[in-house]
Structure formats: structure tokens, C-alpha cells
Amino acid sequence: MPPNRSTSLLTDMYELTMLQAALRDGTAHRQCAFEVFSRRLPNERRYGVVAGTARVLRAVQDFIFTEEQLRHLSFLDERTLDYLRDYRFTGQIDGYREGDLYFPYSPILTVRGTFAECVILETVILSIMNADSAIASAAARMVTAADGRPIIEMGSRRTHEYAAVTASRAAYLAGFTATSNLEASHRYGIPASGTAAHAWTLLHVNDDGTPNEAAAFQSQIESLGVDTTLLVDTYDITKGVETAIEVAGTGLGGVRIDSGDLGALTRRVRKQLDGLGAHNTKIVVSSDLDEFAIAGLRGDPVDVYGVGTSVVTGSGAPTAAMVYKLVEVDGHSVAKRSRGKAMTGCAKQAVRTHRSTGVAVEEIVHPFGSPTPDVGRLSAVSLTVPLVRDGVTVEGLPTLKESRAYLAQQLLTLPWEGLALSRDEPAISTRFVGFPA
Amino acid sequence: MPPNRSTSLLTDMYELTMLQAALRDGTAHRQCAFEVFSRRLPNERRYGVVAGTARVLRAVQDFIFTEEQLRHLSFLDERTLDYLRDYRFTGQIDGYREGDLYFPYSPILTVRGTFAECVILETVILSIMNADSAIASAAARMVTAADGRPIIEMGSRRTHEYAAVTASRAAYLAGFTATSNLEASHRYGIPASGTAAHAWTLLHVNDDGTPNEAAAFQSQIESLGVDTTLLVDTYDITKGVETAIEVAGTGLGGVRIDSGDLGALTRRVRKQLDGLGAHNTKIVVSSDLDEFAIAGLRGDPVDVYGVGTSVVTGSGAPTAAMVYKLVEVDGHSVAKRSRGKAMTGCAKQAVRTHRSTGVAVEEIVHPFGSPTPDVGRLSAVSLTVPLVRDGVTVEGLPTLKESRAYLAQQLLTLPWEGLALSRDEPAISTRFVGFPA
Missing domain, CATH: 3.20.140.10 (nicotinate phosphoribosyltransferase)
Known part of the structure; x- marks a missing residue:
């Protein structure tokens, strides 16, 4: 490789x-x-x-x-070694x-x-x-299930470090839109993409150790611009969305939800975002999605899917x-x-x-x-x-x-x-x- | 890597x-x-x-x-690039x-x-x-199931070409005895092992295109010695075993069976080998074995297991x-x-x-x-x-x-x-x- x-x-x-x-x-x-x-x-x-x-x-x-x-x-x-020495x-x-x-x-x-x-x-x-x-065979089914909505491949951590690179390639071949993997992006020209981890929010504690989600969001926006996607489910999702829009304004690029009942949550969060005037803020979902979970969310206000484990392991x-x-x-x-x-x-x-x-x-x-x-x-x-x-x-x-x-x-x-x-x-x-x- | x-x-x-x-x-x-x-x-x-x-x-x-x-x-x-430039x-x-x-x-x-x-x-x-x-977690269960009998890892072809190398390492860590993978053997010092493919038997046709299993066996023994393992299920197993002993004598190292009902077949082949006087000829089995199939053969005359797909894919x-x-x-x-x-x-x-x-x-x-x-x-x-x-x-x-x-x-x-x-x-x-x- x-x-x-x-x-x-x-x-x-x-x-x-x-x-x-x-x-x-x-x-x-x-x-x-x-x-x-x-x-x-x-x-x-x-x-x-x-x-x-x-x-x-x-x-x-x-x-x-x-x-x-x-x-x-x-x-x-x-004789065999000589054959191999000249092998083409x-x-x-x-x-x-x-x-x-x-x-x-x-x-x-x-x-x-x-x-x-x-x-x-x-x-x-x-x-x-x-x-x-x-x-690619698993990924193509996910792309069909997503029905035109973009899917980001983010499964590198769930598979061998070099298999991750070619898994990104195969997923992109099958219609995924981007990858989290930098080597795959470098080697194959696949668009790279990423949001932030829970560690980012957890890192931002006050001096007394109490959480400060707003500080994490503020810093991410200052560094990456308001078009970034904020991860809102580290503590309480409703509070997380509220804080996100308070800090970023209604021009926020997106929010990511990585846990819980994604159907119910996305409907609630969409309502909340719209109520706050953030009509263009996208909802990105992840959390063990496979082709069936993706299809199950087809009627819900999901804008982008993030798929990890299931695609890099061929979904069964x-x-x-x-x-x-x-x-x-x-x-x-x-x-x-x-x-x-x-x-x-x-x-x-x-x-x-x-x-x-x-x-x-x-x-x-x-x-x-x-x-x-x-x-x-x-x-x-x-x-x-x-x-x-x-x-x-x-x-x-x-x-x-x-x-x-x-x-x-x-x-x-x-x-x-x-x-x-x-x-x-x-x-x-x-x-x-x-x-x- | x-x-x-x-x-x-x-x-x-x-x-x-x-x-x-x-x-x-x-x-x-x-x-x-x-x-x-x-x-x-x-x-x-x-x-x-x-x-x-x-x-x-x-x-x-x-x-x-x-x-x-x-x-x-x-x-x-x-600033970030400078940080990374010096990163250790x-x-x-x-x-x-x-x-x-x-x-x-x-x-x-x-x-x-x-x-x-x-x-x-x-x-x-x-x-x-x-x-x-x-x-390693899957492989350890297979080793337990094999109950002391050796297992050869031969799954390279079923997984990413570099994941294959480290899969061999993990399987060996878990108690497998050898690997088919030459890079793994080279890099990690794992004993390498192998028999022959069906292609080897199929290659040996007479001028008119009819099969000549005996020629394949004869040639393998001349090249690798009588201690080698002959693959006997390309055509008919009973005939294959008969030919193997005819060609190799009763000192043949082993026969491999790679298809069919391995329990029934190994019992029949053991009887046949013993009847021919080849009491020390080992029986190697492969063919989509996982920990359950290995355990299921515990009462049968299997001497060596060859395991591929299931171990390199973590058996589910x-x-x-x-x-x-x-x-x-x-x-x-x-x-x-x-x-x-x-x-x-x-x-x-x-x-x-x-x-x-x-x-x-x-x-x-x-x-x-x-x-x-x-x-x-x-x-x-x-x-x-x-x-x-x-x-x-x-x-x-x-x-x-x-x-x-x-x-x-x-x-x-x-x-x-x-x-x-x-x-x-x-x-x-x-x-x-x-x-x-």
C-alpha cells in the first residue's frame, strides 16, 4: 500500500x-x-x-x-529464488x-x-x-438508503489503520460524500470532513471543574468559523442546542447528535432550531448507523449521516x-x-x-x-x-x-x-x- | 506499519x-x-x-x-502546523x-x-x-475449542492485505501455532505453514486434458518431501486418499480436507488411512471453520485445524x-x-x-x-x-x-x-x- x-x-x-x-x-x-x-x-x-x-x-x-x-x-x-528475483x-x-x-x-x-x-x-x-x-457493497446500500442525503465515512477507528484508508476509498466509490480519514483524503483526493469529539466539550471546564459547554462552542467557532458543526449531546441535548445558537447565532452550520433515539431527537431538535430562527442549521447524526438505521430515518429531518463501524466492517x-x-x-x-x-x-x-x-x-x-x-x-x-x-x-x-x-x-x-x-x-x-x- | x-x-x-x-x-x-x-x-x-x-x-x-x-x-x-512540525x-x-x-x-x-x-x-x-x-478475542475462543490441537491461520485472502499481516500476529498471540502469511512470518517471527491449493491438482492434467491427481501428488512430494500435506478433495476424497498413499507411502505427513461434512469425512479418512497402514499421517481440515465448528469436531480424528475467514474477521x-x-x-x-x-x-x-x-x-x-x-x-x-x-x-x-x-x-x-x-x-x-x- x-x-x-x-x-x-x-x-x-x-x-x-x-x-x-x-x-x-x-x-x-x-x-x-x-x-x-x-x-x-x-x-x-x-x-x-x-x-x-x-x-x-x-x-x-x-x-x-x-x-x-x-x-x-x-x-x-x-531455482525458485532465481525465478522470483526476476519476477514480473x-x-x-x-x-x-x-x-x-x-x-x-x-x-x-x-x-x-x-x-x-x-x-x-x-x-x-x-x-x-x-x-x-x-x-463498497455495504456502502452502496447505505447510499441508497440515504436517498440523496450526504454520508460521511468516519469509521477509521474501528478497523485496521491501513484498512481504514482503503475503506474510505471503497465507501467513496459507492457514493459516500466525504471521509474523516486524512490519509485517504491525501492519497485518493476524497473530500475530508469532521466536526468535534465529546472530548472537546469535556475539555472546557471552569477552574472549579464545572462544565462550560458555551466556551467549547465559542472556541470552535472562533477557530473554524460559524459554518462548523457543533456536537450538542455531551450533557443535555436541548440545552446544548440552545447554547449552540446563543453562541453561534442562527447562521450556525450544523449540530451533531451522536446518541439516543435519533428519530425523535432530530424531530425535536429541528423544531427547536426552527423556533430559534436557525432554519438553515443542518442536523448531522451519527451513532452506530447502518443501512437499516439510515433507512429508518428517511422521514426525519436528518441532513447528513455520519457512518463509522458498520461501513468499515461491511455491515455484517x-x-x-x-x-x-x-x-x-x-x-x-x-x-x-x-x-x-x-x-x-x-x-x-x-x-x-x-x-x-x-x-x-x-x-x-x-x-x-x-x-x-x-x-x-x-x-x-x-x-x-x-x-x-x-x-x-x-x-x-x-x-x-x-x-x-x-x-x-x-x-x-x-x-x-x-x-x-x-x-x-x-x-x-x-x-x-x-x-x- | x-x-x-x-x-x-x-x-x-x-x-x-x-x-x-x-x-x-x-x-x-x-x-x-x-x-x-x-x-x-x-x-x-x-x-x-x-x-x-x-x-x-x-x-x-x-x-x-x-x-x-x-x-x-x-x-x-x-500555529497548528508549527506545533505538528515539532510534534513528539x-x-x-x-x-x-x-x-x-x-x-x-x-x-x-x-x-x-x-x-x-x-x-x-x-x-x-x-x-x-x-x-x-x-x-485475538475471536482466536482465543478457537484455541480453547481446539483443545490443544494446533491451528494454522490462513485467512490472508479474506481481509485487507495489511490487516492480514497483523491478523496473523493477533491470532498467534492468542495461541494459533502458525500462519500462511509470509510478511507476518517475516515481520513477527511467526512460524509459516502451508499445504497446496486445488489449483495445484487441477494444473496436473494429461495431454488430453484428463485429470492426473497422482502426478500432482508425486511432484509435490518430490519438491517438498514426504512429510508434506496433500490436498485430497479436488475430485473424490476416497480416491484421493488412496492415490496419496500409493504415491507417498505410509510415511506421508498429512492429508487436507477442505470441503464437505468434516466430521463424517475425517472419521472415514482416518479409517482408510489406518487400513492402508498410514497410522501417522495427519488429517488437516479447513473450510470455513469457526470456534463452533472447531468445537463440533472435538470428538473426531482431526489433527490440525486451518482457519481463515472467521479468524481474520473476528468471527462475527x-x-x-x-x-x-x-x-x-x-x-x-x-x-x-x-x-x-x-x-x-x-x-x-x-x-x-x-x-x-x-x-x-x-x-x-x-x-x-x-x-x-x-x-x-x-x-x-x-x-x-x-x-x-x-x-x-x-x-x-x-x-x-x-x-x-x-x-x-x-x-x-x-x-x-x-x-x-x-x-x-x-x-x-x-x-x-x-x-x-
Whole structure:
């Protein structure tokens, strides 16, 4: 993740011992295709969001072995170490656009090259895709639930310090409007945002130790301007709102409520603010919001949502359950037959069909390189695009902002019930066409 | 996380805007105490495991602002930027040992110093403690469930690529025996381990594309020795085991089963192995194991567990819900009164009492610096130890291995029902003594 740092040890040991055995028996150079897909959507969600693709492409470029790293790999033989010393991925990657939707068995990413060069990328590719897609998939449901109102991502403290940075990115991809995380803002250009903590109010005690909420508010306004958002629930909310407007005047930017029954409280606070003449002061709510709580507040006077824990932990689904499976060896389709884990061999690509109204109908998966299946009077969009050619990331891939806009468009194509928060089948189905039985 | 890299932007924006306002109004230099604690144990677990402490202390040392980072903080005024340019934490940190148990309201970490120097550490301290403790807490339950049998952590692909590295560390702290993750092995000295993937078996097709499981097994043994573990469930398990012993002989190290009804399968495979004379060939199981599945296999002939998704995602509790709260300002106790989030002010320390049998009775929390409460005929162990003095990490803190051994000891002190996997109250209660009402 940090610039100029090799990603090569973010890898399971067995990738490298398989490599060693393959170099020894000659299978290392067989032409292979590996596929990233998911057998199911977690928690019976209706769709998933592909995220992390741009980070994967960067990690593949950074997958090189330094001499210091090679010294740690003393369990490998010389031939394998020599291979790794010169390692650069030189194969092809095709896949779904970042920000596209996916469903069970969508061929999200296809990695082609020799067995050796593809197999060792498994762990880092899955780590990134599973983490980022889990968060974007949860975040997109929250954005739908917020129904146009802005959501600020503020969950850094609830997840690994670097996972926090990419969680911000995934949430922004999914339509969140800002992040509290400074590294994410710095690295990905996401708007940064913040209010104040309860500690800020608590810090402002009088000499005798009694609370002085007004002093905290006054100081925050002097430093950040009247457009700031004051946290009003440290002691008593009604008193807090009264003090806030006394100190700031009716031009106060916003008040934040971080506890209690947010529906009842926001209605009461809106009335109070309006009664004080602060009609434009916004109400920001936080406090363990998830997509269901957000939806539950849709009828209440909430202007901005702040979401932490639930988004950075994928709201009950902290990983996307994607796998990286070998599907083709020297032109032969391969597939395991383990119970409950059976799969279809062959490298694949996919199209999504739409009615003339733009509503998506289904995904059709067909063998990689085969012509687009006949879809009758429907229109078909190719979901599989080139990402890496001969080891080089293709030029002109979308920026994060472009992928964000793309996802927003894609969500509009789902049948309306596909945006429901309830558990159900995938919003559209996936059909396999043209594969050997 | 990477060496020589500043942790200072792994921070929420509001920490720095509060700093700016505090520098302006003079409160920045008030002497404060912040406390890390948790109001509850997730999912009604019986205990939590403190993890991440050593990483926190490193992150505090690395919390410095480079000129490049300061340039990104253009939303701050010059005085604040000057403060950050020279920032080094110079205060005191006391807290629970890494690997100790904790319960609701245990004062896990207390950070003392000026408001300015303490407040800006909030985000990164919580990120680390919440992520690592969530994983160690889940992992410890799995270790108990495994009842002495080894568990290999193999979840890297299911979580953020850097969270994977520290997840391995937390799982090892909790008693896991090895990790698949090479960076974790490299960085923390954790034994690395691995078998082979289904891709390895699938790679070995004959020229006509038909499977050749024997060739895959043969090659793995030639490369890694007969002590290796062969994955036998790619096609048919019974045939796979037969082929494995045919190729390897009865000295084969192990077979791995990664799908199906593991109880029934391990019994059948054990019988088959014994029938073939492979009495010492171990059975390794994986496939979405969590603490309940591990416990469910306790009566079955499992020799080694491989655990992935569930441990790196905290088995249903991906974050530990720890918070960082201001509890003291210039000697005055402070506390917010928000509904459902009320707390006790004052800096704190704690002891755990034990009967003469060694069984833990309760935690007693008392004001920081006050004498140990009278515990009658019980013995009391101080849980709060110095970690940082005047900005410098104290010497002689335990190594990861020592903390691992310490946790194993602590688990033995719990009342026996405290190790149950079922939902219930905390294993011991926490009592506050000596605080103003």
C-alpha cells in the first residue's frame, strides 16, 4: 500500500511452494487462466459492487521481490529464488470495471499467463478484492438508503489503520460524500470532513471543574468559523442546542447528535432550531448507523449521516467471499468437484442485457473470446474489459471519480426491487452459455 | 506499519481541527488523561483479549509529521502546523499488558499528557487496538475449542492485505501455532505453514486434458518431501486418499480436507488411512471453520485445524468496540452524560483478584495512583503497568511470544464456565472503588 513498497510477501506460503514444485516438474510454464468470482452474495444481498480493481493493478505492478525479501524465503530452492528475483507479471488481466455490479458466478477478474506467474498473485489479489468489495457493497446500500442525503465515512477507528484508508476509498466509490480519514483524503483526493469529539466539550471546564459547554462552542467557532458543526449531546441535548445558537447565532452550520433515539431527537431538535430562527442549521447524526438505521430515518429531518463501524466492517459481511480459481490449463477446461464447491471451467467473459427502458435483465457468461451471444431484442453491454496487456496496465482506465459515477449509473439499471435492503435472491440471474456440458 | 513510515495521517480530520481550536484558546496545554475502554463484549462473549499494545507503542513513536504531510494539511493555520512540525508525544501511557483479558469498563489504556499531544493519537490508537483485539478475542475462543490441537491461520485472502499481516500476529498471540502469511512470518517471527491449493491438482492434467491427481501428488512430494500435506478433495476424497498413499507411502505427513461434512469425512479418512497402514499421517481440515465448528469436531480424528475467514474477521465481531475518552482535565474528573454512553471520569488503574486456587474473582478499578484496595484474603494482581514514560517506551516489555504465554496463563485463571462459547455475561465482573459518586 505505501508507495514504492513491494507487495510480494503479502502472500501465502503455499503459493511459493507450489511454484517451486511446478518449476521442478515443468508445469510452471503451462498457460493458465485463473478467475476471481464469488459463489454467493453475503447475507442474501441483491447485488455486490466490484471494488479494488485499480488497487489490484497497482499491487501487480509492485509485486517484485527485493533481495532482503528473498533472504527470508530460505525454505525455497535456488531455482525458485532465481525465478522470483526476476519476477514480473507479463500476462493478461481482463475483468469487470471497478464500480460495476456483480452477482454469484460473475467472472469478475480473469488472469492469464503461465501457471507460475499467475498462481503467486492469488493472495494479494483476493485480499484487495475481498476487502474493498465488501465495503463498497455495504456502502452502496447505505447510499441508497440515504436517498440523496450526504454520508460521511468516519469509521477509521474501528478497523485496521491501513484498512481504514482503503475503506474510505471503497465507501467513496459507492457514493459516500466525504471521509474523516486524512490519509485517504491525501492519497485518493476524497473530500475530508469532521466536526468535534465529546472530548472537546469535556475539555472546557471552569477552574472549579464545572462544565462550560458555551466556551467549547465559542472556541470552535472562533477557530473554524460559524459554518462548523457543533456536537450538542455531551450533557443535555436541548440545552446544548440552545447554547449552540446563543453562541453561534442562527447562521450556525450544523449540530451533531451522536446518541439516543435519533428519530425523535432530530424531530425535536429541528423544531427547536426552527423556533430559534436557525432554519438553515443542518442536523448531522451519527451513532452506530447502518443501512437499516439510515433507512429508518428517511422521514426525519436528518441532513447528513455520519457512518463509522458498520461501513468499515461491511455491515455484517466483512469479506466478499471471492475466490481465485484455476479454470484453464493449456486450453483444457479444469474444475474441481468438491462438494458444495463445484465450479465451471474455462476462461470466461460476460455481458449484461437490458430492456429498451434500460432495466437490466440478466448476465450471460460465455467462453472467453467467443462471440457475444444472441440476445434478441435486448441490448447487451460487455462487462469484461482489458485491464493488463503483456504485464502492462492498459492506459485510460477510469479514475476513482469516474468509477463512482459509473456505479451510480449501474444502480439505476437494477429492477427496482433489486435495491431493497431485505434478504432475497440476486437482483438478476446469471446464465452460462456455450460451455461444454 | 511499514518501517520508517509516519503514522500521523492515519488520523481523523477532527483531531487536528480540535487541536487548532485548543491552541488558539489556550486549552491545548491542559493536563489530560484519555482512557481506552469498551462498554461491552461483542456478541455477549465472556472475555476479551487485549491485543495491539506493542503496535500502538510503535505507532506513537512513529507519529511524526513530514513536510510533505504538512503540505496536505492546508486547512490548518500556521500555529497548528508549527506545533505538528515539532510534534513528539512526551506524555505517559499505562495500561493492561498485551495478552491480558479485559471485560466491560476495564481501563485498558490510559494516556496522559497535554490535551494537544493526547487527542491527536486517538484514531490510530483505536484502529490498532480495535482491530487486533477483535481478532485475538475471536482466536482465543478457537484455541480453547481446539483443545490443544494446533491451528494454522490462513485467512490472508479474506481481509485487507495489511490487516492480514497483523491478523496473523493477533491470532498467534492468542495461541494459533502458525500462519500462511509470509510478511507476518517475516515481520513477527511467526512460524509459516502451508499445504497446496486445488489449483495445484487441477494444473496436473494429461495431454488430453484428463485429470492426473497422482502426478500432482508425486511432484509435490518430490519438491517438498514426504512429510508434506496433500490436498485430497479436488475430485473424490476416497480416491484421493488412496492415490496419496500409493504415491507417498505410509510415511506421508498429512492429508487436507477442505470441503464437505468434516466430521463424517475425517472419521472415514482416518479409517482408510489406518487400513492402508498410514497410522501417522495427519488429517488437516479447513473450510470455513469457526470456534463452533472447531468445537463440533472435538470428538473426531482431526489433527490440525486451518482457519481463515472467521479468524481474520473476528468471527462475527470484526471490531472490538473500544473507545478513547477524555476522563480528566487539570485534575478534574470529566465524563459525558449522553444516553447509553455515560461513563466514569478520572484516570484509573485496576487489579484482578484471585482465590488461593488461582481462579479469578473480579476486577477492581480504582483511581489512578490510589493505593490498591483491600481485597481481604484474596490475592490481587495489578493489571495496569507503565508502557511509556515521558514519551519513551519503557524497556523490557514482553515479546510477542512472552505475551502469548501470558495469555495462555490468564485463560487458565477464568472460572471454568468463562471459557464456554455460549452467549452470557462477562466471566468476571468489574467493580469501581474510590471514585466520587
